[in-house]
Amino acid sequence: MKNNYSRLKWVALIILGGILFFLSKAAFAATTIPLPLQKEISGVVEDKNGLPIPGVTVTVKNTNRGTVTNLDGEYNITAPANGILVFSYIGFRTVEIAVENNAEINVQLEKDVASLGEVKINAGYYTTTEREQTGNISRVTAEEIELQPVVSPIQALQGRMAGVEITPGGSNPGTASTIRIRGTNSLREEGNYPLYIIDGVPINSTPVETNSIIGTAGIDPLNNLNVSNIESIEVLKDADATAIYGSRGANGVVLITTKTGKQRGTGLEARFYTGVATVPNRLDLLNTEEYLEVRRAAFENDGVEPTAQNAYDLVTWDQDRYTDWQDFFYGGTAETTNANLSFSGGSDKTFFRLGGSYFSQGTVYPGDNTYNKITGNFNLDHSSEDEKLKLNFSANYGVDINDLFWSNSISSSTVLLPPNAPDLFTEDGSLNWEEWAVADLENPLAGYYNRGRTETNNLLSNLGLSYQILNNLQVRLNAGYTYYESQELMKRPGRSYNPSAGEPNNSFHLNSHRKSWILEPQLIFNDNFGDVNLDAIIGGTFQENTNSQVRYQGAGYVTESLIGNLDAAERVINASSQTNQYRYAAVFARIGTNWKRKIFINFTGRRDGSSRFGPENRFANFGAIGAAWIFTEEELIKNALSFLSFGKLRGSYGSTGNDQIGDYGYLDSYEATPGPGGLYPVSLANPSFSWEVNKKLEAALELGFFKDKLNLGISWYRNRSSNQLVGYPLPAITGFNTVQANLPATVENSGWEVEISSLNFNSDNFHWQTSLNFSIPKNRLVSYPGIEQSSYANTYRIGHPVNISLLYRYEGIDPETGLYQIADINGDGSFDYEDRVVIQDLTREYYGGINNNLSFKNFSLQFLLQYVKHEGMVSFFNAGRPTNQRDVVLDALNSNEDYQRISQLPAFSQAYNNAINSNLTIQDASFLRLKTFSLGYNLPESLLQSTGLRLRDGKFFLTGQNLFTISPYEGLDPELSYSSTSFGNLRTVTAGLQFNF
Template identity: 85%
Template sequence: MALIIIGGILLILPKAAHAATPTHPSLQQQEITGTVTDQNGLPIPGVNVLIKGTSAGTMTNLDGYYSLRASIGNTLLYSYVGYQTIEKELTPGFNGDLMMQPATDALSEVVINAGYYNTTERERTGNIARVTGEEIELQPVVSPIQALQGRMAGVEIIPGGSNPGTASTIRIRGTNSLREEGNYPLYIIDGVPVNSTPVETNSIIGNAGLDPLNNLNVSNIESIEVLKDADATAIYGSRGANGVVLITTKTGKQRRSGLEARLYTGVTTVPNRLDLLNTQEYLEVRRLAFENDRVEPTAQNAYDLVTWDQDRYTDWQDFLFGGTAETTNANLSFSGGNDKTFFRLGGSYFSQGTVYPGDNTYNKITGNLNIDHLSEDEKLKINFSANYGVDINKLFWSNSLSSSTVLLPPNAPELFNNDGSLNWEEWAVADLENPLAGYYNRGRTETRNLLSNLGISYQILNSLKIRLNAGYTYYESQELMKRPGRSYNPSAGEPNNSFHLNSDRKSWILEPQLIFNQYFGDFNLDVIIGGTFQENTNSQVRYQGAGYVTESLIGNLDAAEQVINASSQTNQYRYAAAFARIGTNWKKKVFINFTGRRDGSSRFGPKNRFSNFGAIGAAWIFSEEELIENALPLLSFGKLRGSYGTTGNDQIGDYGYLDAYQATPGPGGLYPVSLANPSFSWEVNKKLEVALELGFLEDKLNLAISWYRNRSSNQLVGYPLPAITGFNTVQANLPATVENSGWELELSSINLNLDNFRWQTSLNFSVPKNSLVSYPNIEQSSYANIYRIGHPVNISLLYRYEGIDPETGLYRIADINGDGSFDYEDRVVIQDLTREYYGGINNNLSFKNFSLQFLLQYVKHEGMASFFNAGRPTNQRRVVLDALNSNGDIQRISQLPAFNQAYSNALNSNLPIQDASFLRLKTFSLGYNLPESLLKSFLLTKGKIFLTGQNLFTISPYEGLDPELSYSNTSFANLRTVTAGLQFNF
């Protein structure tokens, strides 16, 4: 029999031509028992213990114990992922105990989750990036997606805002679709797909929405794999067009038996400030504006100079985001069982505030359960996992309290009266609203998320196995926002109102599979055939309650005078597919994989509902060729691989191929809301990749270089229609092709590996290029003023700045067509908003009981910095002081409308563009493992004290708040967080 060990699981295959001769049955057997431990003396569960040359074997239990019948003279094989395989001849003096050492050949030992199958770093033919749970479990983030920043080549994570729970934007190898909603990747959690679209909310999280992965416990994640190329994603068909994010949670068999507790707490602050004018500087600039305009300041045109206190100073940055947010996280998990059944049960609590004024908090409670069972004959395997999370979001306050508050005049009136009410009177003198209008609005968003999966497999024959994967997910969001009248100007007579928004997402999936694995001498055949049946149902209900008598009754609809603006909708999506993957290899040196999938989606008309997708991937490990081994002795590993294939995209709204109607406000009526188009079909993404992987000095230095080109065509869009048709858009395919190409480099090294000191470094570097390579007759389309052929789809069309007009002192932009007005025909500067390159450098160091990890993130791109419209009643950057003596690059200080218009034009030119590249210390972690003597005193198996930091410093020439969000220079997302905590294992 031949043996393969994948992820600690033994696969028994038919007898191969090269199999060893089994031990003679006449030899007398005896029972061998013992414990397998690591170099620290801790037991290792799940170690495969086999009699070499036979199919007889067992596995260590959670205490590292095993029992096996063998004969003197037999050779026992001990193998486990991440450790060196040991061959031990059974002698009369052997007591069964064994210590295993970490593996030196990391490439062949690291098991990678590829979705429907597992592979290793050495044998993979596709491009799969991997992050382990140990790398991200201590990061103070809500969603695991946030923890991936800077850690993966070809994967961009851009935060959606500074509030906890806000959805980030994730792009895997660029933007493929012209539709924003057409670029979401596929999320798979323990084999179950999850809707990756952000959840709508009325809270201060805003348009970015709630991240659907918020309810996951980051500390419960075993690994995250991102599938990028055709070979890796084609098995997911249309769902994998924009890449696949696989999240695997922890199981009992991967943990040691016992209780694990972890707690950390810390604070979060905004790490940067704009350099703005103080009160006296601001007033000096304002007075100069009136002198230049030869206008007399009055209470109407200069309330800040005439009416407001000339000595008052308020640091509005400190008021708006100068607070300190507290962060707390507690985790508790327990693992147990025996060698056939093991489980892991855990729970966590997470809380984080905001840096803004008011009581805004985000709280999360999660629970998880994982059960693995193996039958006595080891043919039947059952796994059940469930993750349940509840988020309680109280992130509600004024809709008008925004980044513009930062630019309030520094001598603006107080916002509150002495009794705590909003100050309307002083602001009304200047005919202005109090910036904190809506401050007493309160609300609550509560979400519940269940992710469950059941996997069953049975080994029919040594080479044939059947498997069923079944999953069910349920996501529910209930939101109530209370708007008391006292939040608004009393003169407006605003009533007490409530806003209600309820959403739910339900889905189920069934995936039967047939798995065949057979050796034919040096040739191996691995086949997966299966099907997918999936259904998603999304519902949303919204309404308002108006006219509550008192504030205390807001939200109780029975007490509302009326319920208004009620609406609801329910969408159902069905998906079915058949797929197959044929994997072959010869002598573990040459690998060829074929993948095919036929997809069916309910989002297309009957004639276009089904489509075929597929890929081929190949790899050659040339370092095992005798010629290479002799010629390049320093080369320990060399692999050339490539792939080509197609994936589809059906990320559009449901029922777009049908006419849609909506009920009229009055009884008995319907009116059309969308036009039918049964002819549109699948968006198609063709992916090509070539890569070279090298290892030197026994894999102490590893290098991987990848080149890719993805072309997405037959673009699905909501095609704009003339207003005369009565409709805004109609769903259609555009003859446009978007190309993403680029280079990715990954480098890892073991710099030092001494008895007490180890230093490991990993680097990733990406150079992406996005381009609209084709769009016939774009000039006649409605996209003529949005895109340009040969340029990225993420561009901004700007005016050309031409300096200060010497006669008027105004900013001057080019009138390209000379018609005396400025429109899109004059916007000739094409500003690329994409990143030129990006990456990260991660270092791990350990010295005796101490460990240190830090990640540096770097990005090269351009951004925008404004605030040079000096003279208006808003604060400015200190750079305007240069204009007090000489205009220089700043237009003449004025508050006249013509100057304001000139500034507006300049803001839409290339004038404010500047280098927004940055180098950021993204994460920092310092830990200390308690000594063994102390652990024994407290009956602990492990104890650790740690200190972590996030976004500790940023080096950038950018003059705004956050260079990562450099096209909105009063916005920020990367808060500085410092936490301290401890972990105990019992």
């Protein structure tokens, strides 16, 4: 271990020494090289109709110097007399014009939305274009996500990328979503998180633990970002794109780039929107009359007399009372508000952007539950007079204030309360215990007066320095620091619980801290050798993460007002703390070559070191090769297929690793005994486990037709993850639950991805562009020698996905007993996992989205349709029990063909429990959803000028999310189709204004 780390340190010292040497040489050289003559240049940028274009970016080629045109399309800039000006604007072809001592340069731009070569793609350590990329990288821009009323930017990606599957963790604001990039690679949940990188700095992608109603999904670590401050999000998927990140890129990489002053130009931008969100669907449940009819039928069928003990709803409770418990528990309106303000400016050499935002969202549940977010961001770009030294600094700071606390008791059991159940509150506003106690039941809102707050502070900072040593050689240093703090206090007053229990006033405290730093020195070389272009990068990564958590409880507060003040607590109990440190080091290199910019070959290599492995397995090598051929550059094809404007074949193969396991798993772990002076073991050591390896293969074809007005991309991939790192279960006799180990299992993800974009109409007044993505994933456990003798024999099946459910085989209604009947496969008269022969695939068969962008004069319209093909589960009914049911139970009153007899007898309940664990409950849960809808109107220039506020432009917009869903699924939300009473998507409508000064 020490020798390997020493080698990496020596490599780093050599790189840093080379940097310092070249800096000193370059600094001396810079003092002797005269600067070129500078000229003041002005002009006007217009379209082909002679109309001025405001907001056009004008830069001096190969520099950071730039400006933007004003409302009249005018610009002024200083440039070398022998320099080149670059004019770029979204929707128009980029134009380069040599200065040639001209003091005035006027330009006309030509519309060209589909130009592949103009779109810059962030690939992490380097940039490329859609035309020349050899890897698989999906991208969304600010225009697609900045108006969406979401907390985390991950939520804005749903349905927009092929191969990227995002499932909401719940409807509460701030809840972490689940993101899978090309499927599930690891057998352990925590081994499937992608790598998040924000402005070059990696952050911990694991959701943050919380006691709030967000629940087990946790808090999304990206919540503190301002969605309106994001310039683009790129997702790296294949080996060529991810191998440069080594072990950190096994599950894909999500690159988030924030806006800079250079991208936006000088000015003030203000945006405000507000709106409401509601639950878009309801279960079809019984009303009071229907419910009581079913309940009486159960007693009649069983031959049992209803009494106050066995039929409180029929004997004690009001027979005419009706409460829509769905409406009571989640029929509220969640208000949403967002205000965003940013200012950008600078000079020829320095650009900056300063911004801030406020976001607030409530919940649909009863009570005052709100989520608030305040963010601030700063970005600075600076270059020296000779354009050799460049500096970039970015900082994003966010504060979340989460008041989403109370009983955590809203579930299927609460929304299925009998419709004639008593009030939950008394007239004085306290919880109603008396009427529920008559039926020997607890009030379902026990814990309602629990209150709390989670405050998170998140700082993301990055400093980038680069120096152009020679025309073809650059040295660069990337440094980052992140700090995340979460402080949570939950107050549990005694009045939240049944007075007969004598529950004391308690408090629960949970504090989490995450901090990390990273240093990445790099040398970058690029040059041309005739028809061959060469780009190379070599560098190192040194990273350290420290995570700590403290939890404890305060008990016995005298009064509710003192809850949380530990000095007023009678005692502090259940205190625990832990701190984990993770160190990571690597060296990497990438060589990219191309011949005449039509044949491209990239080689990537990385050697990773992780502190999570024992000394003998701490280091591993990963790499990839990627290639592409733009065959439409060949004269023969160009002449024969004139309708084909672009054609490219590309492919890649390589390996990435995975070290997403707990720290110190290779060591014995101990904790202090409750009494003084003792230790006891809590985990077994295993110094032999090593890296999980993911081998990725891809082939793709990209085509452009009719001058790129129609573009088609087809990708096939196969990823195989082996040497699975799993906590191997141990028998109880060992005294330990698991031991960290490598399982001899291989998980394969393969599939097809299709991406189509078309420019349907493009005139001066009307524009319509469509994009479609379609994914057909396939996941399976390829091999697992000895699985039959392992503890996973009842969890996985060879040849099937790792996300499966093993079910009984349903065989209809028994004609003799009238009970649901399932197959007894081994004929032993009992039902266990040997009888669960139906393998239910819980993964998606296919999914995707269709996005349309239309504009007509001052109006714009954008909408995204998301579609998913998969199966789900819906509980049909447990007829006869004292809970509400779906209205299909009425069919069982007069017919026993599809449903067993309405009864409360134990045999019928057991038959029902067996049936809901069979394939009887499986239902088509495919859906087509209007995911996003945005209508905008650009305010006329005459109106803007009449305000006297020197407005550059203004816009009114109306947005909607999840406006309608078409699905045969009978549960609440087909996207969360394995819990028929859960929902993760709210219907949201917002309206707002945007002004640029």
